[in-house]
Amino acid sequence: MDFDRFKDRSPHTLSGGEARLAAIAGGLATKKEIIIMDEPTEELDYHGQLRIKQIVRGLKEDGNTVLLISHHSDLLFELCDYFFLWSGSMVNSLEKHELYRNPDLFTKTGIEIPKILEYARDRGRLDEFRLAGIVSFEDMESIL
Helix, strand or coil: CCCHHHHCCCHHHCCHHHHHHHHHHHHHCCCCCEEEEECCCCCCCHHHHHHHHHHHHHHHHCCCEEEEECCCHHHHHHHCCEEEEEECCEEEEEEHHHHHHCCHHHHHCCCCCCHHHHHHHHCCCHHHHHHHCCCCHHHHHHCC
16 A cells, blocks of 8 residues: 555545555554455545455455455355344354355345345346355456
């Protein structure tokens, strides 16, 4: 992450997205093995969101544990392997493959079904997408 673009600026001059990126950069500088990000793409434009996705993928590839807290089911489904879906006092702990079999678990907790799962479900292709590891629309090229 390009921390240099923030280091000499007053926090009051940063946009919401820049402030979010600066906070994430500060957290990553601690070099912890477990990283918790609460709504990491909030207030970010498309390019900022792509950057966060790259960062999370890189952290996971480096062996870090990344805990994402978000209401953005598309982001979560694309990046996460395990899910903790909370509904009132009950938490469902699930692996991604279980959500292909029952995408409505998202809506039961008040979160929208990820668009890619909705697309696959509406076309009767959930198993095909699960077996191919399709987690985003960008991945669909592999089966088209």
